[in-house]
Amino acid sequence: MTMSIFRCAAPLWLMTYHTYFKENKMDKSTLDPPPYSGPGPGFAVQQQVVVVSQSLPTDSPGEMMCPQCRINVVTMTEYKVGTLSWLIGGIIFLTCFLPFCWIPFCVPSCKDVKHTCPRCHTTIHVHKRL
Ligand SMILES: [Zn+2]
Numbered sequence: 001m002t003m004s005i006f007r008c009a010a011p012l013w014l015m016t017y018h019t020y021f022k023e024n025k026m027d028k029s030t031l032d033p034p035p036y037s038g039p040g041p042g043f044a045v046q047q048q049v050v051v052v053s054q055s056l057p058t059d060s061p062g063e064m065m066c067p068q069c070r071i072n073v074v075t076m077t078e079y080k081v082g083t084l085s086w087l088i089g090g091i092i093f094l095t096c097f098l099p100f101c102w103i104p105f106c107v108p109s110c111k112d113v114k115h116t117c118p119r120c121h122t123t124i125h126v127h128k129r130l
Helices: 002-009 017-023 083-094
Strands: 063-065 072-074 076-080 112-116 123-127
Touching (some): 063 123
């Protein structure tokens, strides 16, 4: 009798985890949350895709990620004759200013800009005028 009174009067925090389940003849798994089996039917798993946009450099050297080195580098620039150079040169040629046809092939602002990695010299980006 005194033991049962003690059991009833005993605060729950005095019982150990093991004796609590033994006296109540409970399985430990009854209080454990059920294993997570993913979202229920009708729920689609959404993945967040973070897109980091990188502004591409134009005329001047810019900071870019080198695909070979996998680091951010400040590109080296090199001017190459491009479509705009040929277009302006052709227009000057057709308008009979023949002695000035070579000018667009020498002016950097008419040429395309090739950006390369200073470490591995890989072409990272080509800024085309047209
Ligand atoms: Zn590189």
